[in-house]
Amino acid sequence: MKEGKPEMESVKSAESIHDGGRQNLAQGSAQPVVELHDVQVTYPGDIVALEHISLKVQAGDFLGLIGPNGAGKSTLLSVIVGLVKPTAGYVKLFGAPVSAESLRKVGFVPQTPHTKDWNFPATVYETVLLGRVPLSNHFPWFDAEDHAKAAQALERLGIGDLRRRSINELSGGQLQRVFTAKALVGDPQLLIFDEPTSGVDAHAKSEFYSILEHLNKDLGITTILSLHDIGVVTRLAKTIVCVNRTLYFDGKTKDFDAGSILSRAYGYPIEVVEHGEHP
Ligand code: ADP
Numbered sequence: 223m224k225e226g227k228p229e230m231e232s233v234k235s236a237e238s239i240h241d242g243g244r245q246n247l248a249q250g251s252a253q254p255v256v257e258l259h260d261v262q263v264t265y266p267g268d269i270v271a272l273e274h275i276s277l278k279v280q281a282g283d284f285l286g287l288i289g290p291n292g293a294g295k296s297t298l299l300s301v302i303v304g305l306v307k308p309t310a311g312y313v314k315l316f317g318a319p320v321s322a323e324s325l326r327k328v329g330f331v332p333q334t335p336h337t338k339d340w341n342f343p344a345t346v347y348e349t350v351l352l353g354r355v356p357l358s359n360h361f362p363w364f365d366a367e368d369h370a371k372a373a374q375a376l377e378r379l380g381i382g383d384l385r386r387r388s389i390n391e392l393s394g395g396q397l398q399r400v401f402t403a404k405a406l407v408g409d410p411q412l413l414i415f416d417e418p419t420s421g422v423d424a425h426a427k428s429e430f431y432s433i434l435e436h437l438n439k440d441l442g443i444t445t446i447l448s449l450h451d452i453g454v455v456t457r458l459a460k461t462i463v464c465v466n467r468t469l470y471f472d473g474k475t476k477d478f479d480a481g482s483i484l485s486r487a488y489g490y491p492i493e494v495v496e497h498g499e500h501p
């Protein structure tokens with residue numbers, strides 16, 4: 223894909239192939255997609271990263287997770303995907319404890335993968351296909367459905383033309399799309415992004431946010447996005463969670479009083495740059 227040219231046409235055309243998380247919305251909000259109950263995480267050395275965190279994420283939500291550096295955002299996301307076990311409290315994914323089965327419905331894009339040295343001889347297509355491993359019955363062989371899903375995910379991210387490229391050669395923005403396609407290839411009902419656009423240029427960022435909005439609005443995929451840019455979060459997210467070890471806010475974006483909440487959570491006044499109206 224040429225950086226700088228919107229590729230949303232291919233994103234739209236892929237919609238007809240599959241209606242993915244749409245069922246999500248149809249099922250209503252009877253059962254939260256994620257539930258944290260009085261979660262505490264203490265790392266070795268008595269570092270209390272999170273305490274008394276209780277929250278629910280409803281199906282179809284677009285949740286913006288904010289908080290200063292070291293606030294526990296990555297820890298919170300790691301708890302949801304079972305990479306970090308709470309030292310107290312509990313987590314439920316789709317109404318059940320986190321398990322290999324519930325994680326099959328989750329696509330997770332960890333923090334800044336593009337800052338690592340990807341000295342790994344994989345093409346874009348192979349990387350995306352690896353997202354099918356948890357669903358594949360006969361890995362290392364992939365079947366026709368796996369290949370169809372990989373092609374569809376590439377289309378949805380507008381990177382079909384990069385499929386044969388080595389992931390070492392890509393820009394930060396392109397790599398971010400590859401990892402998003404890899405997270406999407408298993409038809410997740412929940413997508414989680416941990417500060418996905420650090421190191422990505424401004425234009426590629428705004429295109430990436432449009433794709434996230436599309437995945438949430440049109441495919442109904444519940445989305446959790448941790449992001450530094452509070453102006454973007456308040457524009458994209460339907461609900462906001464603000465943490466700094468404990469919860470400072472958990473509610474609808476329209477009820478988020480940035481001035482008072484952020485100065486309490488960050489310990490100093492924060493100026494929010496507005497990027498547009500709330501959706
Ligand atoms: P954020 O993503 O908001 O920047 P993190 O969840 O990465 O915050 O970190 C929260 C706190 O936990 C910080 O004080 C950090 O230093 C600490 N921390 C994170 N991971 C570990 C770890 N594996 N071992 C010890 N301390 C950690």
Ligand code: MG
Pocket residue numbers: 295296297333416417
């Ligand atoms: Mg983090």
